[in-house]
Amino acid sequence: MFKKVLIANRGEIALRINRACRELGVKTVAIFSEPDRESLHVRHADEAFCVGPGPAARSYLSIPNIISTALITNCDAVHPGYGFLAENARFAQICADHGLTFIGPTPEVIGTMGDKATAKRVMREAKIETTPGTDILESVDKARRAAKDLGYPVLLKATAGGGGKGMRVVTGPDELERAFNNAQNEAESSFKDGRLYMEKLIVSPRHIEVQVLGDNFGNIVILGERDCSVQKPSHQKLIEEAPAANLAEKTRKSLYAMALRAAQAVHYTNAGTLEFLVSGDRAYFMEMNTRIQVEHPVTEMVYNIDLVKEQIRIAAGEALGYTQDDLRPRGHAIECRINAEDARNNFAPAAGTLTNVVFPGGPGIRVDTHIYSGGTVPPFYDSMLAKIVAFGETREAAIARMERALRETVIEGVNTTIQQCLEVLATDAFTSGHYAIDFLPGLLRQADAA
Amino acid sequence: MFKKVLIANRGEIALRINRACRELGVKTVAIFSEPDRESLHVRHADEAFCVGPGPAARSYLSIPNIISTALITNCDAVHPGYGFLAENARFAQICADHGLTFIGPTPEVIGTMGDKATAKRVMREAKIETTPGTDILESVDKARRAAKDLGYPVLLKATAGGGGKGMRVVTGPDELERAFNNAQNEAESSFKDGRLYMEKLIVSPRHIEVQVLGDNFGNIVILGERDCSVQKPSHQKLIEEAPAANLAEKTRKSLYAMALRAAQAVHYTNAGTLEFLVSGDRAYFMEMNTRIQVEHPVTEMVYNIDLVKEQIRIAAGEALGYTQDDLRPRGHAIECRINAEDARNNFAPAAGTLTNVVFPGGPGIRVDTHIYSGGTVPPFYDSMLAKIVAFGETREAAIARMERALRETVIEGVNTTIQQCLEVLATDAFTSGHYAIDFLPGLLRQADAA
């Protein structure tokens, strides 16, 4: 096992990793930007180093300062969390070059899967169904021809993409040029990589993803699926659950089989997630995230497994201590993301001082957060304040528990998504478990109209 | 199911009950004393009524005001929690007389078990081994003769007792008179019942208790045991765990069999706990608590069951939805009681304003608390601020998780038992799971000597 791990992240995921390390008896080094000096992830680590000013490009993305911190503190591994450098193959390679274990898959696999267009090609070779689409489109003209072949509506996506950035729906030829340019610019500024590809738009699909875990000895297990179809108009997830409701057993098995084949095809190691669009009984591979996901706690709750500890153990060279047959999911878990956002104003992010913070507790409730009464929300980063996760023996019990937990939650000082989450939980679509990715945008349009 | 439940308690257990009610779709009415007006249990209930001033005798023990509140708010049931009126047979009877369902066993069973001396007689009749001892002792003289027969050391106990009140160890005849008078006075002032009985003192036993649950149709299940041997010199529990470590399977089975026989003997309904002293492979019945226990969450975590919801369902006339064979414990859970007490000063209770409160989170951590940043701790009540519960697949994992959770916890404004709990977790006795009820007093004596 490692002696000391550098946590190359901030916020709740940095705390999450710190917890896993502590429980494994591993020392931790936190990094932080100047406005994050009073953050909980700094307070709970064994050591902490400021690596730059507020803007992430100069702190949480500063590879030299992060690597230097790891080296001068004698870390033997780096956990990247999610976002920031988590899917940066170059960073993973630089860690290796400096004798630091990157807690994640190999740089090669990150590179292959990180390029969304390449990833789809690899998947097609492994006989996994992907959404009909193109390779990288060099120009608007090529995009125009491709759209004609696929048939509108189509989706333009950034090959380096994630979190809905650089993604545009195009419903007809007259929108194409503008959408192409906008997506390219957004991708360029978000990922320093403006390359786009195109997919046929699957109308009203569900977003269902499958968790995989592989060790360095070729063992791979599937840890079930998560339904992440409650997404904001920006395609960012708001509520996730495990297992997916009303998913035909045949479809579930097919998803697991595809995920296993995909992971085997690339000799996947560590934790990863395959995202699928599911429409009726058809499932299309969308992309693979070669890191821990924000929504991993719902899987942890139904499988009673600590995914971040597993990541660390695998990276430290331990074999999985169980086979697929040993894994038995139980009950149902739901996660609500509590963001500092104004849901009534297109989820505009908010920053400020948190004057009063009280989190829910009691049976079946898990809270992952870095905020506290009197703390601040800097304007530079992701707006997520907390994840509230509810477990129940049944989906109905989990929903009831989540509702009471959200009603117990107090966050004063910034707007949050608590009310929006409560509104989703109260809909027939959600309680019946019949919803797709157009559900929340539709609900918001209704609210605007009313 | 009930429409509305009055919660006849305060603090974390009032919140715990409120949570169970909310999740079952049952409305709630809180009661509170004047200093508790800003308490979370008041804020989260559907309705709340002040029932008196700070001293419990005039508020949380004011049967007329509590019953009147239940009646004018149209409650159909009353949940007493633990402490206060939870084991008051008269209160249970008065509820029934006013058409209110008391969420607990029948007044008769509460009466039988509440009188500790009677309870032991009933148990002996059911062929359950009890600590050698006496019936009620009318005088010091009778006590002196009894002690001679049993052989010193002996234990004087209040028949109405609980929480270590009215209890005295007597090591020899010269201490007897003073101990008898002190215990009698303490019992008189704590329970308005000064009657004492005597038990042979079992030297260095473990305190292990068994959770039972019975419905109104004669179904009784055993929900495993809890080891509550980490007790303060006052015999109040500080840390509890489920299951008990290093308990011989034969002894465990014998405890379960005794608990089942005892519950059947009195036709027990609702949740209850049988407390045993275990010495080697011998187990002696000590007393039965006819209510939910403070430490019930450790059982909930290993059995994945919501005991308070079960209490409410049973009281509402529902049958247990499972048999003993359906119940499979999993993993290990530990609870630490975070009290407003000065562990370095004989656990003297503290009151004041909480300037800064941050609770731990993440996987496997449950927090049950009524406190928050800026709230106050009134001087009138039990000093418990929070229960932190850690679950792990193994006992070792649960201990590591508890340790990191305690280190994450911040409570400023009053002294707490956090540090004391951490010190216990770090001992060889605790980590090896070889400790008995004299463990914490011994540890404290060592610390004093150092």
Added chain:
Amino acid sequence: MPGNNVVQRVRSLVVAFLDTDLVRLRIERDGGHVELRRRASSRPATADSPEPQAQAAAPENVDAIKSDLVGIFRFSRPLPVTGEMVDSDRELAYVEALGIRNPVRSMGAGRLVSVCCDDGQPVEYGQTLFEIQRV
């Protein structure tokens, strides 16, 4: 930026000030000060009072008659009327609890300045039922 910072600090000070019942707040630091005063008209209730002294004195003289139990509030007959003089042991109302009628008395003579509950209303322990100005 520093200039902007001052504006923000003053703004938050004003917000905090408005949240209190202070009429004037003066804060001095080395070399400077800020003073906030509330306009008389922004204070409700006492604003258009012609006799502020009596108003200010009034609370000293007024006893709140509070409920000492939980129950249903009912007026006694004759109905107490705001402004009337009551004698020292007048039964103004009763609180019905568990079928028992618990009288609420004037606890001394005076002018009934407010009736704080409606007939049939549930009342809690310590709830103000009447206010009586002692004379």
Added chain:
Amino acid sequence: MPGNNVVQRVRSLVVAFLDTDLVRLRIERDGGHVELRRRASSRPATADSPEPQAQAAAPENVDAIKSDLVGIFRFSRPLPVTGEMVDSDRELAYVEALGIRNPVRSMGAGRLVSVCCDDGQPVEYGQTLFEIQRV
């Protein structure tokens, strides 16, 4: 009780006041006021200064030379000495990061008033390495 209450409120006001950097706080309510002033001697640092103006001005003139990366701090030769005058582009030290020696320069002439790190010490981004009084 009301009298006691006032004492308590004043006490908490004093505690809150001492926690600020205010020198005077005056609070008025209808009919009364309370004023708190800090004794000059209770303000540290400037207290026994014979020339408060120079003292107050001093920090204005001092530049902190901060690290703009994470690494190991090492003195350059000749060793910088507290109190010495440094010229405008003197290399005082370097921060070693990923095997690269990143010089720390005086960024203008002045008197070296403090050396804030030890040789071989790990330093973080933004950490003050030297303080130089500009002349």
